[in-house]
Amino acid sequence: MKKVLIREERCKQCGICVDACPKNAISYSSEINSNGYQPVVIDDDLCNGCGICYTMCPDWVFEILGDRG
Amino acid sequence: MAIAKKVPEMLSKQISFCPGCGHGVVVRLIAECVEELKMEKNVIFNVGVGCYSLATPSIEADKFDTLHGRASAVATGFKRCNPDTLVISYQGDGDAYSIGIGESFSAAYRNENITVITVNNTNYGMTGGQMSATTMPGQKTTTSPLGRDCNTTGMPIKFPEMVAATFPNAAYVARGAVTTPKYVNQLKKYIMNALKAQMNNEGYSLIEVLSPCPTNWGMTPLQALGRVNKELVDYYPLGEFKTRKVK
Numbered sequence: 001m002k003k004v005l006i007r008e009e010r011c012k013q014c015g016i017c018v019d020a021c022p023k024n025a026i027s028y029s030s031e032i033n034s035n036g037y038q039p040v041v042i043d044d045d046l047c048n049g050c051g052i053c054y055t056m057c058p059d060w061v062f063e064i065l066g067d068r069g
Numbered sequence: 070m071a072i073a074k075k076v077p078e079m080l081s082k083q084i085s086f087c088p089g090c091g092h093g094v095v096v097r098l099i100a101e102c103v104e105e106l107k108m109e110k111n112v113i114f115n116v117g118v119g120c121y122s123l124a125t126p127s128i129e130a131d132k133f134d135t136l137h138g139r140a141s142a143v144a145t146g147f148k149r150c151n152p153d154t155l156v157i158s159y160q161g162d163g164d165a166y167s168i169g170i171g172e173s174f175s176a177a178y179r180n181e182n183i184t185v186i187t188v189n190n191t192n193y194g195m196t197g198g199q200m201s202a203t204t205m206p207g208q209k210t211t212t213s214p215l216g217r218d219c220n221t222t223g224m225p226i227k228f229p230e231m232v233a234a235t236f237p238n239a240a241y242v243a244r245g246a247v248t249t250p251k252y253v254n255q256l257k258k259y260i261m262n263a264l265k266a267q268m269n270n271e272g273y274s275l276i277e278v279l280s281p282c283p284t285n286w287g288m289t290p291l292q293a294l295g296r297v298n299k300e301l302v303d304y305y306p307l308g309e310f311k312t313r314k315v316k
């Protein structure tokens with residue numbers, strides 16, 4: 001089940017969320033966005049919806065769905 | 070149960086900072102607080118000159134790009150003419166403590182009812198990483214290529230501590246950081262306290278934020294976070310230096 005939405009276009013592949021995710025649920029896509037970065041993808045089976053990626057991302061990529069997930 | 074979190078409506082456009090730049094987190098936290106206080110229609114983002122000037126095109130709320138260093142003086146004017154408007158002065162260490170130290174100090178001295186948020190990344194990011202008043206001892210920058218020599222340039226300034234120690238009337242003074250989840254959550258509380266103090270006419274509020282500048286530090290984003298957490302928080306302690314009298 002999806003717990004987090006990603007706006008791929010905004011990701012700059014800085015790696016901060018990948019490092020901060022307590023579940024190691026974040027990796028990079030093989031697609032390239034229009035700024036030339038490979039945006040993050042989340043493994044929904046590993047993700048627990050904790051929101052740390054939202055907290056740390058400087059580029060406003062994530063939305064945590066909470067109860068709506 | 071996971072808690073829903075959504076970037077505030079007023080930040081619907083992409084922001085153009087470098088990858089891993091801390092400014093993006095600070096802008097988002099301020100916008101979250103403004104939204105939670107329901108002040109989106111009655112706020113002015115009063116922005117100095119630095120990389121954060123790149124944020125104004127992405128903020129859909131009232132905003133004003135001031136002259137470099139003069140942001141606290143311009144914020145004073147906004148607040149005195151519009152006392153019910155939430156006035157947020159977003160500045161950098163170069164803006165607030167080098168060229169603008171006079172205006173910053175004077176606004177604190179007069180106990181202006183404004184909120185100043187100063188992002189300290191220990192250099193002038195926008196112009197290529199020159200030494201600022203907060204550059205660390207020994208830190209190499211484009212204007213201190215051998216490392217900052219404090220015998221000739223003085224010690225890095227600690228403005229929040231100065232304000233808290235010098236101006237007993239100041240409403241709220243704190244220093245936060247954006248480099249761990251805990252720090253980010255703490256910083257949001259500090260920003261909220263400062264904005265509430267202003268809305269309650271308690272006087273001057275100031276928050277300094279330790280923030281990475283991976284580009285000019287010559288580091289990866291993760292190395293730059295590490296520098297803040299290992300080196301900067303020792304010299305620039307985090308926490309509240311002055312708490313609100315009214316709660």
Ligand SMILES: Cc1ncc(C[n+]2csc(CCOP(=O)(O)OP(=O)(O)O)c2C)c(N)n1
Pocket residue numbers: 118119120121137160161162163164165168188190192193194195196201
């Ligand atoms: C009057 C004036 N002097 C110098 C400059 C050049 N200048 C632009 S930004 C800047 C320093 C910004 O540093 P800081 O406030 O620390 O922000 P950062 O870019 O690091 O976020 C300088 C010196 C200017 N724009 N105007």
Ligand code: SF4
Pocket residue numbers: 004020021022023024025026042046047048049050051052053054
């Ligand atoms: S919500 Fe938590 S677990 Fe899920 S990707 Fe983000 S940081 Fe990882």
Ligand code: SF4
Pocket residue numbers: 010011012013014015016017018039040056057058059060061089
């Ligand atoms: S923190 Fe944000 S910008 Fe950086 S890699 Fe993660 S999603 Fe992309």
Ligand code: SF4
Pocket residue numbers: 085086087089090091092120190194195281282283284285
């Ligand atoms: S130069 Fe530094 S402060 Fe400016 S946008 Fe890049 S990382 Fe941020």
